Amino acid sequence: MNDSTPSTRPRLWLVLGAALTVIGIAVLWPLQQVGQVCIMIYPAPPGCGADEPRWVPLVGIGIIVALLAAHVVVYFTVQHPRTALILLSAAIVVVILVSAGIVALSQTGIWDPYQPPILID
Numbered sequence: 001m002n003d004s005t006p007s008t009r010p011r012l013w014l015v016l017g018a019a020l021t022v023i024g025i026a027v028l029w030p031l032q033q034v035g036q037v038c039i040m041i042y043p044a045p046p047g048c049g050a051d052e053p054r055w056v057p058l059v060g061i062g063i064i065v066a067l068l069a070a071h072v073v074v075y076f077t078v079q080h081p082r083t084a085l086i087l088l089s090a091a092i093v094v095v096i097l098v099s100a101g102i103v104a105l106s107q108t109g110i111w112d113p114y115q116p117p118i119l120i121d
Contacts, residue, residue, distance in 0.1 A: 001039045013085040017071035020089055024096040028057040031103045056106075060099030068091050 032054045071088045074081045 013081070013089075014072065014075055016089055017068050017085070017092065020092040020096075021064050021068045024092060025061055027096055028060050028064075028099055031100060034103055034106075054064040056099055056102045060095055063095050064092055067095065 011051045071085060071092075071113055074088065078084055
């Protein structure tokens, strides 16, 4: 089978990239509402319970959308795009896992996102 033109190439790669993007957004979108876990100290330390890391899921979603755009461009411009599309699909999965992992680590206290100092008068 000669896949020299986009019309003769299987559209499975585009469907796979779009499906991974939708799954990634569905996984990461709710994670922006996760707050930081507080340790059991009274009074609570500054920044405890702050809505962090809101930026991590949003950056992950942005990177995933950019990877989907690259997926589409490669599909329509590269002569034999199979390897590139496999790598881009794998990159989408990696971004999902890394972003979700950062949020999960922030819940354990292993990684604490930057909290601006709170001045108490």
